Amino acid sequence: MKSIRFSRRRLVTISLAGVMTGLLAPLQRNARGSDFPGYTESKGVLVDLTRCVGCRTCEAACNLENQLPAPERPFNDMSIFNEQSDHLRRPDDKAFTVVNRYDSGSSVSPVYRKIQCNHCQEPACLTSCFVNAYTITAEGAVLYNHQVCVGCRTCMIACPFSVPAFCYSSAFSPQIMKCNFCYPTRLVQGRPPACVEACPRDALTFGERAELLRIARQRIKRNKGRYINYIYGENEAGGTSWLYIAGVPFNEVGFDEDIPKQPIINYVKDFLAIVPMVLTIWPGLFAGIHLLVKRRATAIDNDPKLAESDHDKTAA
Amino acid sequence: MTKPPHDSVSSAAFSGEPGRIARFVSGKILMAKSPKQYLTLVFSNPFNWLLAVVLAIGIPLLIQRYATGLGSVTHGSQDYPWGLLLGFGLFGMVPLSASGFLLSTAVEIFGRHDLKPIERLALLNGLLGYFFAVVYLLVDLGMPWRLTYPMFVSFGPAAVLFLVAWHVATYLSVQIGEMIPAFAEWIGWDRGKKFIKRITLGLTIAGIILSTLHQGALGALFCYAPGKIHPLWISPEFQWIHFFCSSIYAGLCMVIVVSTLVAFFLRLRCDENFKNSLDRITITLSRGAAYAMVTYLVIKLVALAHDQEWGYLLTGWGGYYVSEMVIGVILPLVLLTYGSRHHLIPMLRIGSLLAVLGILWNRLNTVILCYNWKLHQEIPHFKEVWLVLTILAIYIITYRFILYRLPVLFTWKESDRSNNPAR
Ligand code: SF4
């Protein structure tokens, strides 16, 4: 009997310990839920694919602004568009932005598309990072801090647009490289990003996100037939600061149309919700089972009729 | 031969007296052989030559990786940020190492003392598996020296990986605690053993909690990429249950596989108790694994129905998915069920091996093959493959080193202390 009372006390202790650890469960601080309307002063860029001529000026401007390494081939070398087969160029550790050419079935002339970080309103990269290396500013810029990054590359897995790139070639300070919305050099002073300013065709428009959505709708409405009636980025992954309108279906120019229309973190919430439950319920549950099993074993041991039972007393 | 005197071994392990350390090394580490005898023994085994070749090429590769960056030994792919090192080393090793918590739960919580003879092997398998998963991680992380940042420097508590990091770290310490009795018997440290005995229940329950959560969390990590992984391999609501449930039979089958290897190649280190009960234990473990497999299959079906993915089954990916299910789960299930009913031990062992391979296959599919399925495929760089083999070789060497010395496969008798059983 003594041992059982002891176990009971232990059961309480263990359950209490469970509750305590439960309190340490993941705080859902960053998990902001889909009802978050976005910051009001949130900035953005509207990319009009019908205006882009593939001059790569934005690529050059970005390279200069962010002091990135010189490209292997100069930015005015347009032959780069011809060599892409199934491996289209993407932003990598040497370029925050790239322009690709697509031969869309719905258009006689080729269509160009600029790729960079879309600065999600609820960034998957940010929510997936276990050392909090990402922050989002009031302007909507998603920034990365290399000082705490461990190099696990989960953000690369998480980003639905496959934007973050890793410096695999560096042994001692490999970091994630991605477009920073020119926040440190320009946005913080209210100036538009370098790529936007450099564009000679006005294909990129900088402004408040809400205003850009209005402009996009207007352009689609005023120029009947010129645009597909869709603003890419309005809802993708919970909404992005960079928005796109185009004259051809988006999937013909490399946009992923299967990207969820809700924040990526929503898919992880199911799991995050069970964590505190397991932490609090498991200890009591298994301690209880242990107690039951032990009590039954003791009862069997003490039963003279079962003295010959094959119960393994030595191991107990 | 210098044999350690009867009761000075414990102090020999800790005191700085050179003579005693030498005696500890020759008596315990070299198993009462002279260094020369020991080396002759090591190289008389052809398997060791194979390991030596793997290491001879692998160690320079490892140096290359740390000196010139990850990109020099992998494809350095921006599209496939996680490759074989994590796909095999972390996502594969961890479920196969669920054995520790499963067997300690069975023995300590459910009172299945009939499984006691294999408990320590399962615990050791768990401890080493987790330890080496961390080693793989250290090879793959961009900045391995920052491994403890999520614990001490910068916190992202809402991230699934944060939970994995904390839980794997804590669970590793729990498992070290659970292995202390074996270690304490070996060096003769009675107080350590008694202390752990008092907190066994607490350790076991901590093990269950931590295992449920981080086994599941490894699955939940992929919920961050719902649009990138082929729908048949990702189901946000069920992913963590899939990973947790499959880790149960993975852990049990891994114990069967390891105990088979041990029974064939380390027979001299197994005592009668272990050898005599192994068949019975294999049957019991197989039954448990079969239950877990049925549960796993049911949840897989539920996920298919819930996400309305039947259409995908008719595509090429569907065929691949079905073959993974049939070869990796259903066939082993049949073998385990039939074998445990008719007491066919070889069949159980083959079934377990198949299940273990099936788990690895499933994890590699999720991490590499079916990830970015709409993009191009990537075959791992041969140097990355070799690195994986290198760490695996070190894992095997460590595993064997411990099995030869610590009382894992045999029950410690006091007489063993002065007279370490020779090989
Ligand atoms: S596009 Fe990718 S990298 Fe940019 S904010 Fe969104 S999730 Fe992060």
Ligand code: SF4
């Ligand atoms: S916003 Fe700045 S960092 Fe981003 S693509 Fe444009 S120029 Fe480059």
